[in-house]
Amino acid sequence: MKKNEISSSALVSISSLTLKARKLEVDTRKHFVAVISNDCSLCKSAGFRTEARINIENGGHPIIATLYITRNTTISPGEIGLSDSAWEKLGVKEGDKLLVTLAETLDSFALVRAKLHGKTLSDLDYKDITNDMVEGRYSDIQLAAFTTAFVNLDRAETTSLTKAMSESGRQLKWPQYPIVDKHCVGGVPGNRTTMVLVPILAAHGLTIPKTSSRAITSPSGTADTMEVIAPVDLTIEGMRGVVEKEGGCIIWGGSVDLSPADDVLVQIERALDLDSQSQLIASVLSKKLAAGSTHVLIDIPIGPTAKVRYRDEADILKTLFLAVGQDVGLNIQIVETDGTQPVGRGIGPVLEARDVLSVLRNERDAPQDLKAHSLFLAGKILESCGRTPLGKGILEAQKILEGGRALKKFEAICKAQGGFKEPTLAPFKHVITSIQQGAILSIDNRLISRIAKLAGAPDSPAAGIDLHVSLKTVVEKGQPLFTIYAESPGELNYALHYFHSHQQVILIGDAI
Amino acid sequence: MKKNEISSSALVSISSLTLKARKLEVDTRKHFVAVISNDCSLCKSAGFRTEARINIENGGHPIIATLYITRNTTISPGEIGLSDSAWEKLGVKEGDKLLVTLAETLDSFALVRAKLHGKTLSDLDYKDITNDMVEGRYSDIQLAAFTTAFVNLDRAETTSLTKAMSESGRQLKWPQYPIVDKHCVGGVPGNRTTMVLVPILAAHGLTIPKTSSRAITSPSGTADTMEVIAPVDLTIEGMRGVVEKEGGCIIWGGSVDLSPADDVLVQIERALDLDSQSQLIASVLSKKLAAGSTHVLIDIPIGPTAKVRYRDEADILKTLFLAVGQDVGLNIQIVETDGTQPVGRGIGPVLEARDVLSVLRNERDAPQDLKAHSLFLAGKILESCGRTPLGKGILEAQKILEGGRALKKFEAICKAQGGFKEPTLAPFKHVITSIQQGAILSIDNRLISRIAKLAGAPDSPAAGIDLHVSLKTVVEKGQPLFTIYAESPGELNYALHYFHSHQQVILIGDAI
Secondary structure (H helix, E strand, O other): OEEOOOOOOOOOOOOEEEEEEEEOOEEOOOOOEEEEEOOOHHHHHOOOOOOOEEEEEOOOOOEEEEEEEEOOOOOOOOEEEEOHHHHHHHOOOOOOEEEEEEOOOOOOHHHHHHHHOOOOOOHHHHHHHHHHHHOOOOOHHHHHHHHHHOOOOOHHHHHHHHHHHHOOOEOOOOOOOOEEEEEEOOOOOOOOOHHHHHHHHHHHOOEEEEEEOOOOOOOOOHHHHHHOOOOOOOOHHHHHHHHHHHOEEEEEHHHOOEOHHHHHHHHHHHHHOOOOHHHHHHHHHHHHHHOOOOEEEEEEEEOOOOOEOOHHHHHHHHHHHHHHHHHHOOEEEEEEEEOOOOOOOEEOHHHHHHHHHHHHOOOOOOOHHHHHHHHHHHHHHHHHOOOOOOOOHHHHHHHHHHOOHHHHHHHHHHHHHOOOOOOOOOOEEEEEEOOOOEEEEEEOHHHHHHHHHHOOOOOOOOOEEEEOOOOOOEEOOOOEEEEEEEOOHHHHHHHHHHHHHOHHHEEEEOOO | OEEOOOOOOOOOOOOEEEEEEEEOOEEOOOOOEEEEEOOOHHHHHOOOOOOOEEEEEOOOOOEEEEEEEEOOOOOOOOEEEEOHHHHHHHOOOOOOEEEEEEOOOOOOHHHHHHHHOOOOOOHHHHHHHHHHHHOOOOOHHHHHHHHHHOOOOOHHHHHHHHHHHHOOOEOOOOOOOOEEEEEEOOOOOOOOOHHHHHHHHHHHOOEEEEEEOOOOOOOOOHHHHHHOOOOOOOOHHHHHHHHHHHOEEEEEHHHOOEOHHHHHHHHHHHHHOOOOHHHHHHHHHHHHHHOOOOEEEEEEEEOOOOOEOOHHHHHHHHHHHHHHHHHHOOEEEEEEEEOOOOOOOEEOHHHHHHHHHHHHOOOOOOOHHHHHHHHHHHHHHHHHOOOOOOOOHHHHHHHHHHOOHHHHHHHHHHHHHOOOOOOOOOOEEEEEEOOOOEEEEEEOHHHHHHHHHHOOOOOOOOOEEEEOOOOOOEEOOOOEEEEEEEOOHHHHHHHHHHHHHOHHHEEEEOOO
């Protein structure tokens, strides 16, 4: 039995066109959008239609964009209009000639369908998928389907995904040992321990090439908070330079091409506000693996409105973390901590940065909970590497912090990353006060975060919440509970409107 | 324990702005896209940012659009540019004043997240979700997440989804009884029995208010094929008129607002090329319920490359169809038929329409398989309603078809729907010939459909495949196997390129 073949002799390859670049001057964030004229007959005969996925090349690496057809005369036949994102990624100049082709069909998405129908994917399958993601071949809805279909993975699948993601970009190697790292599972607003413990550990002499994420579903990620103080968009060479000089860094993971598949997925997880244990572990450990870490501390806060609500949920996560860590060759230590209320006072990049600086500067009114939690984690890492005896880590960390060495190291890291700047609060604010006397019975992490987000955080870095109370604080009627900060009156109103319809943010009862 | 309240007196409601409508002249298909100027300070202070979801009102029903920010001076501050889709949906004129607000947070998506984490949703939950979908509150990635998360539902969940969808739009009631209907599960290209059996049954005197879908993952849906002969975009009043006059219609389900939630989902299923038994059943039965049907025949073709590949898979589908049918009060009859190869010769709207007309006109070279299959299904429906004794349905159907009454009724239906037109073939074609002598051992429905799609079907209605052979046909070397039709040389090349890399489309072996 033989395959039949086509009879004609010379078949031309997939049609491609050369079109002249025009800047659309439209911000579409990460999405690559291209627009051609309805009157471009060449485009039509090449089969280009609205919402088609197209390849665009400018000599170097091609991008895949979504195409729209316009009857507007701004774009002439023979031209292709590009969104800011596509313009920058391709590095084009007005009038450059770009090679444009219809994008090939996406074979690896068949694996996503197969997974949905019960198939177990191989390491190679995961590599195919993550490679296509990093190359920008997945459309947003395909990414959304992937994220949803891969919500619940077992140990082997999570390991496969972790490895594939860690190999999806650059991979750092260091001459030193150990290389320490830390990650907090999150859900607790204001919990910016990284910015305190990295300078403590680096001042001690450990190597901690820390990359952090921007907010996924929260009002701020560590990268967002650090960014209001110092640049975080370093190249991988820049990052290496900072770590070689200062022993540590606090930068955004997305700019150094470590596990870039994670950065692609995070965009969609953020938009869907969707959580997955397997994707969380793959996300965290792929970054650590790619960064060359050997010892990783994972902080799992537990609380009714934290990301992890129950101890048994934390234990499942812990087990999966340890198992996958073992499979990929990382020394993992897990701590389960108190996640019943925000840490520090500020929620949102600028307000959190203010808290961090206050702790590092040993100011008298610095938030003690942020300080204590940072020292606890730094101590655990010192102990796990054998730098101090068990039980002595916190004291060593405290000595470094209170002696001013951590502040000095933090300032040196900021300088090495591109310069320190003092953050400024937002111009619009509204104080929420208590309508009764009593004790604070609960603070809802999720609702307070939601208000900070609606106020504009993290896109408006100075927006957010400043908490004036914590659990068990006894308040008088009329006493301020928290202040909402926003960069515009509209956003302030939007946040207040939400607060109006969800008033269980802070519960106050008779003093206990 | 009391809730705290905010202290300030008058809080304004969510910020809204009045902006002047401008037509962007950009085709974004079903998506509503809006663009404002980077220099609009009012917009900024209202918290509008790029990719925000916004409500737009023009007196009537609001739409939800995705917002982009431009620095292009085409759109001035105080103006809002709209895609064609948004422009038409809002029914605006250039310069109209539109009320624009940030869209509220989407509470029902929390139900999708809950489902992913194992929660069983209630009837009310499904209603909340489908209502939000129909109101356009779900973004595309949220729809993709829904479709993926709800791939595998049990009987009760499928019933809930079916009921919610059937109540998501208009619901027809008819004075006659029975109201018959038919659906083919699909996967078999060219299988346009609806267009033959509706005129047969209507000519017999039965009432068959048939709505069909456009292609989801195939090169043509019945609505696409019918549309090249007669208008299918009727209003519900128009549909009622046709059915009252002629006893039947063949129209697109999307224009009559029957189960509009289905139309929303179909867009995403089409883009993801994702199949789900539960969503298939909910899609089919919600349309039938809303159309007022009482007796529904479901045709399940089985074949290695049909949608349903194995008899036990068909049996699972059959069981779920019958169970959900019972739960929602429909009389369901299931037939499992041969799906091993395409039905008729044409694949793609125009080529299929040509086959249908040839059968209705009793032309000598009409495809006999399409005729036989249509008569079989029409006969089953006649029998299930007691219009003929068991076993006599086919003969009655054949009498109506061969006597010319079906053609007459079809022409009358076309006229009632807005007028008959003869379809025309595409200008570009390429004949694929056999490179060996032998018998046709297999024809891959999926690959041949994929080629027809890459050639442009159904968006380019005249594009597609014309098959010159069927299973067991003995061919000589050089004998034509099929012809690819396209409306542009680029699309023709694209289809040929795919054929080149997937040559197992038709297998030829030694004569058996």
